[in-house]
Amino acid sequence: MIQTRDIQHFEHLLDKHHLKKTAPRLRVLSMMSSRSTATSQPDLESLMQDIDRVTLYRILNAFEEKGIIHKVFDLNGTANYALCSSKCDEHDHHDEHLHFNCIQCKNVYCLNDMNLPAISLPAGFEPQGFTVYANGLCPKCSKKAVDK
Amino acid sequence: MIQTRDIQHFEHLLDKHHLKKTAPRLRVLSMMSSRSTATSQPDLESLMQDIDRVTLYRILNAFEEKGIIHKVFDLNGTANYALCSSKCDEHDHHDEHLHFNCIQCKNVYCLNDMNLPAISLPAGFEPQGFTVYANGLCPKCSKKAVDK
DNA sequence: CAAGTTATTGCAACATTATTGCATTTAAAA
DNA sequence: TTTTAAATGCAATAATGTTGCAATAACTTG
Ligand SMILES: [Mn+2]
Ligand SMILES: [Mn+2]
Ligand SMILES: [Zn+2]
Ligand SMILES: [Zn+2]
Numbered sequence: 001m002i003q004t005r006d007i008q009h010f011e012h013l014l015d016k017h018h019l020k021k022t023a024p025r026l027r028v029l030s031m032m033s034s035r036s037t038a039t040s041q042p043d044l045e046s047l048m049q050d051i052d053r054v055t056l057y058r059i060l061n062a063f064e065e066k067g068i069i070h071k072v073f074d075l076n077g078t079a080n081y082a083l084c085s086s087k088c089d090e091h092d093h094h095d096e097h098l099h100f101n102c103i104q105c106k107n108v109y110c111l112n113d114m115n116l117p118a119i120s121l122p123a124g125f126e127p128q129g130f131t132v133y134a135n136g137l138c139p140k141c142s143k144k145a146v147d148k
Numbered sequence: 149m150i151q152t153r154d155i156q157h158f159e160h161l162l163d164k165h166h167l168k169k170t171a172p173r174l175r176v177l178s179m180m181s182s183r184s185t186a187t188s189q190p191d192l193e194s195l196m197q198d199i200d201r202v203t204l205y206r207i208l209n210a211f212e213e214k215g216i217i218h219k220v221f222d223l224n225g226t227a228n229y230a231l232c233s234s235k236c237d238e239h240d241h242h243d244e245h246l247h248f249n250c251i252q253c254k255n256v257y258c259l260n261d262m263n264l265p266a267i268s269l270p271a272g273f274e275p276q277g278f279t280v281y282a283n284g285l286c287p288k289c290s291k292k293a294v295d296k
Numbered sequence: 297c298a299a300g301t302t303a304t305t306g307c308a309a310c311a312t313t314a315t316t317g318c319a320t321t322t323a324a325a326a
Numbered sequence: 327t328t329t330t331a332a333a334t335g336c337a338a339t340a341a342t343g344t345t346g347c348a349a350t351a352a353c354t355t356g
Contacts, residue, residue: 122261
């Protein structure tokens with residue numbers, strides 16, 4: 001359920017990034033925050049059929065550039081989008097958390113609280129960031145597997 | 149430079165997986181083994197213009213299913229392909245090595261020798277595998293940055 | 297080695313996904 | 327309220343991926 005304070009938060013978010021507070025943008029933010037997992041462009045498209053496809057692409061790109069959302073790939077290589085939890089901005093994304101791809105329900109989970117272990121690289125490589133995916137069964141799907 | 153023993157190795161690889169030794173397949177294998185980084189479908193397509201686009205898709209899919217190559221995503225979300233180093237087969241891929249995406253030259257490196265650290269998950273998630281990417285500057289690009 | 301069998305290829309058509317240009321609308325600033 | 331600039335929606339186009347099918351080439355069998 002979307003609350004008034006959510007709306008205000010979304011409006012503030014758009015303000016902060018000098019993006020106009022338009023109906024399509026607010027609806028995309030509401031939709032994404034109402035979901036516990038990341039959402040793919042195709043899913044967003046069918047969830048909000050009255051928003052033009054092109055507009056949706058442009059909104060997603062703008063939000064990503066501004067650090068309002070981040071992109072995560074699912075097992076098909078399709079981009080899924082999730083709201084950034086912490087204070088990401090245009091120049092600094094801080095989405096170095098673990099992602100989980102469920103092989104059953106295909107949902108993509110942001111595990112914001114899990115820190116990544118240190119990863120070492122061969123000489124010469126200068127890492128600036130890491131992306132880590134785990135794949136397997138999510139809690140819901142592993143529970144179903146046991147129940148059967 | 150492709151050697152006779154490479155050709156024989158490729159032919160053996162196809163034999164092993166009950167794939168016919170055809171010209172397009174052997175050329176794809178040669179091309180991939182001659183490159184030090186993973187190669188995207190678009191790149192393969194322009195590197196081997198005389199192989200039909202559809203054929204290339206089918207070859208890549210077949211090779212991936214058989215565990216001859218594995219798929220790695222670059223920073224644009226485009227699939228890149230690289231030969232599997234160890235003994236992957238249809239049912240068991242063993243490509244749990246680190247991948248490096250260069251933000252400058254966009255090349256994707258398979259760091260086959262780097263083992264992944266242990267990664268812990270919240271309760272309920274049952275991981276079956278991990279995919280880890282580092283992104284930053286590859287040795288060539290970081291060297292160029294210093295030289296300037 | 298020749299004939300038969302089947303996988304693979306290449307082409308055309310189609311489907312899906314993403315981008316561009318531009319006129320119209322809407323939000324914010326003046 | 328008027329002005330200005332950003333954002334939207336539509337149409338056209340591009341890029342990417344899939345399907346069906348006839349022709350071809352690889353392997354099998356006698
Ligand atoms: Mn995330
Ligand atoms: Mn690899
Ligand atoms: Zn699941
Ligand atoms: Zn590089």
